[in-house]
Amino acid sequence: MDFDQDGAETVLRALGEQLHLAGVRFELVVIGGSGLSTLGLIDRTTRDVDLVALRHEGELLDPRPLPQGLLDARARIAEDFGLPRDWLNAAPSSLLDFGLPAGFIERLERRDYGPALTVWLASRLDQIHFKLYALADQAPGSKHDLDLRSLDPTREELLAAARWVVTHDPSEGFRHELSAALAHLGVEDADLGA
């Protein structure tokens, strides 16, 4: 099953109920397609929810490995909604290793799904950062390309994102790919530094 904006809401509400029944509480920091869909910023379906961090008392924590209570609830949701077992995953949490965009935490948008689940969604500006990073890794025409275009970023936003992206991979080869991605998006003369 893929889920759209309504589907993502249904699944996250169900996750909140399962966590509440199990007597545990989590705050998830979500990026990627499901986050964009939940915010209504894109109009496509997705199969997973990408978790970049857990939030606890205002601090971001590395979600790897996912806590058992969350894994148990995830498994129940997968069964109940016919989703892949890893529909909720911490794949993007490696972004924490080199740092998230400055001001990321302050820009998070809060959604509550009952008393046991709070989802913090990355803002539009931060999603532009992540999507540009992903696009530089993949060919034009990918879902990241389409998502990025749906976000309709300005030249300044793309350049700010690019400056953050190179902190994650400063290699010459990657800079070349990033420049090509920017050019694909209409930013031809980006100065990414040496």
Added chain:
Amino acid sequence: MPISELRELVDKRLLDFVWNEWSQMGILATPRFESPWAADPEALLLLTLEAGRSDARVFDETLDWLTVNGALVSQQRLRNLCVDDDDRKLADAALAWAGEHQPALRSARGRAVATAAEPEPLFSPWVSVGKPDPVFEAYGLLKGATQPSGKSQTPRLDLPINLAFRLRRLFGIGSRAEIVRFLLTSQLPGAETEVVRRASGYARSNVRDVADALVAAGVAGSYTRGAGGDRFYRVDVDRWRSFLELDQIPQHRDWPQLFAALRLLRRWLGQPEVDTLSDYLRASEARQLMKRVEPDLRYAGVPVRDAGTGADYWEAFVESVNAALSALTSPYR
């Protein structure tokens, strides 16, 4: 279908069924129809002890039946067929109660388990207990003290439903009678040891030893098949029918499996907290329960439907429960 309606339906269908069965097996009541199948006494006892929690009369009459016919019941098999602690508690309490009221069954007394501080009411809806029964109370179950009604009779061995008792009179209480009942009623051209074990309710090694002894005695046949050397058993149905002077061989049903699933379903539906769950969580819990009982239901030939996501699964669950209830009295597939 709302859960309250499903709960009522399950109770009604189970009670109708157990009343009809016991009325042909010695409890004083009028059967609605003659069952064409052979009963499984221990499996039926376990189902009745659960279903009877919403009908004190059938519960008490079954206890009365046990005091009269306890010698025809295998305590070991009764415990072997238990699937959870609730089954064991009910079975042990019933055996202990029968032992208390019938000195010949004194050995039937099970060991009282350590109980929680507060015994739980046996019946729901709540029945005022007056003076609690000390035997049931020792097992953590609150029930009014009663005496055997004295109405039960011994089973009429000429009825198809009572084949198990007839074979127990012939072979004694134990796996031999159960194995013959299964081989005779299933009429399979060859039944694998594991299949016989599941029907008989005894350990695999015991089943193999006894089945081999029947083969050695010339009253059953066997053959070996497959890379693992699986042993298959069969009986000559015509010879046995002639020997037992039966007009018709009673039908086989996979009662232990069907009843075990129905007990768990009824137990879950009876939990008050299920009423407080959201539609989604109730469907999710129902899905987990169905996952647990599905192997038994499928073994008993009950179709299990898995359709719908989230709260929408409830409809498929209700359909599967209905199919399980229908299997109580519908022709065997």
